[in-house]
Amino acid sequence: MRDDPPGATPFQPHDHSRCTSTTLAHAERAVAETGARLTPVRRRTLEILLEAHRALGAYEVLDRLAQDGFGNKPPVAYRALDFLVDQGLAHRISRLNAFTACMHPGVAHAPAFLICRGCNRVAEAPADPVRTALETAATALGFTVERSTVEALGLCPACHEAP
Amino acid sequence: MRDDPPGATPFQPHDHSRCTSTTLAHAERAVAETGARLTPVRRRTLEILLEAHRALGAYEVLDRLAQDGFGNKPPVAYRALDFLVDQGLAHRISRLNAFTACMHPGVAHAPAFLICRGCNRVAEAPADPVRTALETAATALGFTVERSTVEALGLCPACHEAP
DNA sequence: AGTTGACATGATATGTTATAACAATATATC
DNA sequence: GATATATTGTTATAACATATCATGTCAACT
Secondary structure, rough: OOOOOOOOOOOOOHHHHHHHHHHHHHHHHHHOOOOOOOOOOHHHHHHHHHHHOEEHHHHHHHHHHHHHHOOOOOOHHHHHHHHHHHOEEEEEEEEHEEEEEEOOOOOHHHHOOOOEEOOEEEEEEEHHHHHHHHHHHHHHHOEEEEEEEEEEEEEHHHHHHOO | OOOOOOOOOOOOOOHHHHHHHHHHHHHHHHHOOOOOOHHHHHHHHHHHHHOOOOOHHHHHHHHHHOOOOOOOOOHHHHHHHHHHHHOOEEHHHHOEEEEEEEEOOOOOOOOOOEEEEOOOEEEEEOOOOHHHHHHHHHHHOEEEEEEEEEEEEEEHHHHHHHO
């Protein structure tokens, strides 16, 4: 067993079961603090996202939930996913119409998403300077930014070497 | 008649028929240069986007194409829209699953999109500094960016005043 | 313990967005 | 005008998403 280096991303090798359990433990606490509950469907949905370590469509999530004995109708997946997104435990990747587990829960962040077209994995990159630049551009046109989406499609280090 | 000020955006008043005809004229030339053809459906699709001056869903475009005697099946709209996007004459707004005419065709650009939630109009903002910041963040993780999406949701100047 | 109210889940139905696959037609080139 | 290529049309279906109403669960209060 080894610790993940700081700044670890899904693109780098890491102890997967450990990052999963750490995140789940955090989730329990974080959710409780807001007065919400991490119910079985919600917890399992988060696990599914964590196990995948890539963006999953709502229907992929739904299939797995159904296999585990939860409902098999779309709202089941969408409600759980929306909950996780609201709680900051998952992100929606607009470009893919899909969802990923948040890799830095608890830390205030509005990341840029790096989507590898080789292995389909998604990493979160620190995006403060990106947001700042966007704010500046928007302000120059008199536009007030409320929410923003920053997503990049390309190749991760591993897929770059072995295409 | 008056000229649009440099940096005009859909958020500011401007001579609409003029910006439409200018863009169409440019499109004819630009497309010819690449060896492609601006066929009737494609041309009409671009006109539809230009007339709307906001993001239109593929099926909205399709309805209008059908009214004009073109096919009424989804691929008709999607093909024309994809063509225009490939040619740099239109943009896809990922957040809205919708399309807009490009307001700065010909000029090399990878704009940030400012989406007003008041009036639904979409403006393109210069995004070079934004892309640079994104490149920097990605490179730090060994990720190579090929395409990127930068979209902001918020309020335009007009809607900010009169909500 | 029983009532209430808020939250959560399940089920039905439908709406919206997007593409694969193939046939028919137009256009360019030789 | 024969051939190749690009474009359009059609059928069918896949993939993504939400509205609505019924049912269940849990905690707080009386």
